Amino acid sequence: MKHTNNTIRNLILAWRNLWRNPGRTAALIAAIAIGLWAGVMTVGLVNGMYEQRIDYVIRSDLGHLQIHHxxxxxxxxxxxxxxxxxxxxxxxxxxxxxxxxxxxxxxxxxxxxxxxxxxxxxxxxxxxxxxxxxxxxxxxxxxxxxxxxxxxxxxxxxxxxxxxxxxxxxxxxxxxxxxxxxxxxxxxxxxxxxxxxxxxxxxxxxxxxxxxxxxxxxxxxxxxxxxxxxxxxxxxxxxxxxxxxxxxxxxLSVQSWDQLSPEIKMMIDYGGVSLVLIMVIIMLALSFGILNTMLMSLFERKREFGMLISIGMSRSRVFWMMMSESVVLTLVGSAIGMGLAFLAISYYSVHGLSLAAFAEGLAKIGWDSLVFPFVTIGDFATISVIVIGMTLLSSLYPALKAFRIHPLEASKDL
Structure with a gap:
C-alpha cells in the first residue's frame, strides 16, 4: 500500500514538473498523439485491406478449399x-x-x-x-x-x-x-x-x-x-x-485457399512484420523527441537535482523521478493518440474509408477502393509493448545522467 502511494505521488510530481515548461510539453504530447494515431490508423487500414482481399479471393473464385486431380x-x-x-x-x-x-x-x-x-x-x-x-x-x-x-x-x-x-x-x-x-x-x-x-x-x-x-x-x-x-x-x-x-x-489433391494462393498468404505474413516495423520507426522518431525533451529538462534542472542530492535525496529517487516524467509524458500522449485512433477506426469500420483517388490503380490489382479498417486486441497489445519499450529506452539515458550528477559541480551551474 505504501509503495502504491509513493508511486502515485511520484507520478503526480512528474506531471507537475512536466508543466513547468508548458509549451514544450504540449508540443511533445501532441507529437506522440499524432504519431500513434497515424500508426494505429495505418495498422487498421492495412488490416482492412488484407481482410477484404482474402474475402474477395475466397468469394470470387477460390472458395475455402478446392479438390483436383x-x-x-x-x-x-x-x-x-x-x-x-x-x-x-x-x-x-x-x-x-x-x-x-x-x-x-x-x-x-x-x-x-x-x-x-x-x-x-x-x-x-x-x-x-x-x-x-x-x-x-x-x-x-x-x-x-x-x-x-x-x-x-x-x-x-x-x-x-x-x-x-x-x-x-x-x-x-x-x-x-x-x-x-x-x-x-x-x-x-x-x-x-x-x-x-x-x-x-x-x-x-x-x-x-x-x-x-x-x-x-x-x-x-x-x-x-x-x-x-x-x-x-x-x-x-x-x-x-x-x-x-x-x-x-x-x-486427390485437396488444398485450402492459402495453399492455392500462396502469394496472398506470403503478403499477409510479411505485412504483419512490416506493420511492426512501421510502428517501431514511428516510435523511434518520437523517442528522439522524448530524449531531447528530457535532456533539456535535465539541463535546466541540473542545479536543482544537485541540491536535492546534497540535502539527502537518494540518487535512485532522482533516477526514478526522471523516468516517471518520461512515462507520464508518453502515457498521456499515447492515451490521446489511441483514443483518437479508436474513434476514427470505429467510424470507418462501419462507413468505410474511401480511397477513390487511387481507385484506378487499385482496380488493376484487384483491390477495393472502399476499405473498412479494424484493429485487433493483439495489435493494441503489440503497439503498447512497442510504446512502453521505446519509452523506457529513450528515458534511460537522461535518467542515468541525473543519477550521476555531482552536487558540488551542479551547484556551480547557474
Whole structure:
C-alpha cells in the first residue's frame, strides 16, 4: 500500500514538473498523439485491406478449399479430370460445416468476335451451385448468368472489359476455339447473355463462363469435372476440414485457399512484420523527441537535482523521478493518440474509408477502393509493448545522467 502511494505521488510530481515548461510539453504530447494515431490508423487500414482481399479471393473464385486431380494445376491437361467426382460430391453432401460446393470444367482457348480475338480461360459452371460458393451472381452488371433453361443455345457470361474491347453486346454471338479431349481443334458459337464486372480488370479480360454441360459436350466427355470448390460455414475450420478431406481422398489433391494462393498468404505474413516495423520507426522518431525533451529538462534542472542530492535525496529517487516524467509524458500522449485512433477506426469500420483517388490503380490489382479498417486486441497489445519499450529506452539515458550528477559541480551551474 505504501509503495502504491509513493508511486502515485511520484507520478503526480512528474506531471507537475512536466508543466513547468508548458509549451514544450504540449508540443511533445501532441507529437506522440499524432504519431500513434497515424500508426494505429495505418495498422487498421492495412488490416482492412488484407481482410477484404482474402474475402474477395475466397468469394470470387477460390472458395475455402478446392479438390483436383493431383497433376491438374501443374499441367492444366484437359484429360486430368477428377476420377472420383461422384464420391467427392456424395461425401460433401453429408459433411458437417459445408455451406456449399460446386464442380467446374475448364478449357483454354481463343475468343473471337467480328472485331478481334483474345486468349481466354473458359469456365464451365453449374449456375445454381456456383452462386452458393462464389459471388459471381452479384458481379453480373447486365443481362443474366448462363441458364440451362435459356431459350438460346450455348449461353455465355462475359467480362465487361472484354466485351467493350471487342464491341460485343447482349445477344451477340461469338466464337470460342479450343481443343477437345482427342486433341482436335474445334470452334463453337456462343450467345452472350450477360456481362460481369469484378474488382480486377485482368480477371474480366481473361475469364468467361459457360454452362458446364455445354462445355463437357463439346470436349467429348459428359462426366468431366476438373475441380470441386467448397465453401465452409466457418472459415476457421478450413485447415482442419482440408486435412479431413485429404485423408478421405488420399489419391486427390485437396488444398485450402492459402495453399492455392500462396502469394496472398506470403503478403499477409510479411505485412504483419512490416506493420511492426512501421510502428517501431514511428516510435523511434518520437523517442528522439522524448530524449531531447528530457535532456533539456535535465539541463535546466541540473542545479536543482544537485541540491536535492546534497540535502539527502537518494540518487535512485532522482533516477526514478526522471523516468516517471518520461512515462507520464508518453502515457498521456499515447492515451490521446489511441483514443483518437479508436474513434476514427470505429467510424470507418462501419462507413468505410474511401480511397477513390487511387481507385484506378487499385482496380488493376484487384483491390477495393472502399476499405473498412479494424484493429485487433493483439495489435493494441503489440503497439503498447512497442510504446512502453521505446519509452523506457529513450528515458534511460537522461535518467542515468541525473543519477550521476555531482552536487558540488551542479551547484556551480547557474
Amino acid at each position: 493431383p497433376d491438374f494445376l501443374a499441367e492444366r491437361d484437359l484429360e486430368l479430370g477428377l476420377p472420383e467426382v461422384g464420391k467427392v460430391k456424395h461425401y460433401l453432401e453429408g459433411a458437417d460445416g459445408v455451406e456449399g460446393f460446386s464442380e467446374r470444367t475448364y478449357a483454354d482457348g481463343m475468343f473471337r468476335s467480328a472485331r478481334n480475338s483474345s486468349g481466354v480461360r473458359i469456365h464451365g459452371i453449374v449456375p445454381e451451385t456456383e452462386t452458393m460458393v462464389t459471388n459471381l451472381g452479384e458481379m453480373v452488371v447486365a443481362g443474366v448468368m448462363p441458364d440451362p433453361a435459356a431459350p438460346v443455345r450455348n449461353p455465355m457470361l462475359l467480362g465487361q472489359v472484354l466485351a467493350e474491347e471487342h464491341g460485343v453486346d447482349l445477344g451477340h454471338r461469338v466464337v470460342l476455339t479450343f481443343e477437345d479431349l482427342s486433341g482436335e481443334i474445334l470452334s463453337a458459337s456462343f450467345t452472350v447473355t450477360g456481362f460481369y464486372k469484378s474488382r480486377s480488370k485482368d480477371m474480366d479480360k481473361m475469364n468467361l463462363y459457360v454452362l458446364s454441360e455445354d462445355l463437357r459436350r463439346l470436349l467429348g466427355r459428359e462426366d468431366l469435372a476438373h475441380e470441386v470448390v467448397v465453401r465452409l460455414e466457418d472459415p476457421v475450420t478450413t485447415n482442419s476440414f482440408t486435412g479431413v478431406m485429404q485423408a478421405q481422398f488420399p489419391d
